[in-house]
Amino acid sequence: MHGLLQTIEHALDAEAMGAQQGLLQGLDPRIKLIGFLALIISGVLARSLPVLAALFLLALILALFSGITMTRLYKQVWISVLLFTGVIALPSIVVVPGLPVWQVPWLHWTVTQQGLRSAAFLIGRAETSATFAVLLILSTPWPHVLKAMRNLGVPVVVVAILGMTHRYIFVLLQNATQLLEARRSRIVAPMKGPQQRRMVAAAVGVLLGKTFQISSDVHLAMISRGYRGEVHLLNDFRTRSRDWFALLFALTVPALILGFQ
Known part of the structure; x- marks a missing residue:
């Protein structure tokens, strides 16, 4: 964590x-x-x-x-x-x-x-x-890099994949942190080595299962806010x-x- x-x-x-x-x-x-x-x-x-x-x-x-x-x-x-x-x-x-x-x-x-x-x-x-x-x-800044790539003719599909990957990494890190913190807050005593390994394996499985749902949610959230692969900046x-x-x-x-x- x-x-x-x-x-x-x-x-x-x-x-x-x-x-x-x-x-x-x-x-x-x-x-x-x-x-x-x-x-x-x-x-x-x-x-x-x-x-x-x-x-x-x-x-x-x-x-x-x-x-x-x-x-x-x-x-x-x-x-x-x-x-x-x-x-x-x-x-x-x-x-x-x-x-x-x-x-x-x-x-x-x-x-x-x-x-x-x-x-x-x-x-x-x-x-x-x-x-x-x-x-x-x-x-x-990463959005400026994406916009520069798009202005120089990089296909919008490539820019969209890079933008979503960058955003999804932080969403995944945040979910993993919350998952480990929630599990740790429910433990009242130090665990032994085998118990710790089982906990980590279970956390990896749960996080892998949530990955597919989170990726769909992130994509729908970006589309609902007007994202179509193009990078729009105020400046x-x-x-x-x-x-x-x-x-x-x-x-x-x-x-x-x-x-x-």
Whole structure:
């Protein structure tokens, strides 16, 4: 239950961060969507570790001037991406043939220079791309992201699915929290391990059963309030000169990388 509440608070902090003053917060969401997509593509196209390091440094600079702390990026992006891609990249340091650098004791596995380079590329691209993607989400309220996607021609079905999924996640978290809190308020003594496991299994079953009903209720509630997949906001997007400058800079980065390579 504490973890569920922390997840909800984390999402609310992200929404508040998107509404504060900063470099990225002041840009047109449509420009940010195109610009970050160009920067993510730049990270995928990069074939040089110094270029990847420069892109990662650019992401850190953007976060610094937008009020996004390194601690948040460290907890939300870097650790999880490192663990996930590290498991995938770790075998490449001994599988990829090349110049031997070091031999693992007792296992007689040879770590190669090319293998280390391949692992560094995989982890660097994943970390850089994920950092750019999270910067977009943390600096832009979610409804603005959806409206920007719709204005740029993303099909209304995709926007509707993303909007409903985002809303339904919070409804599901709220129901799970209430379910665990109601069960805990009816327990007068500490339970043993098997009893706790049975309670959790029963809660999962009940929540799964309520999921189908809740999804239908959420969809009907959104339709009854006029939702048809289109995102309507009180404030319209306005593109200013600094937005065009930011877009030109973001589009120049992949062009320079391709020219450099």
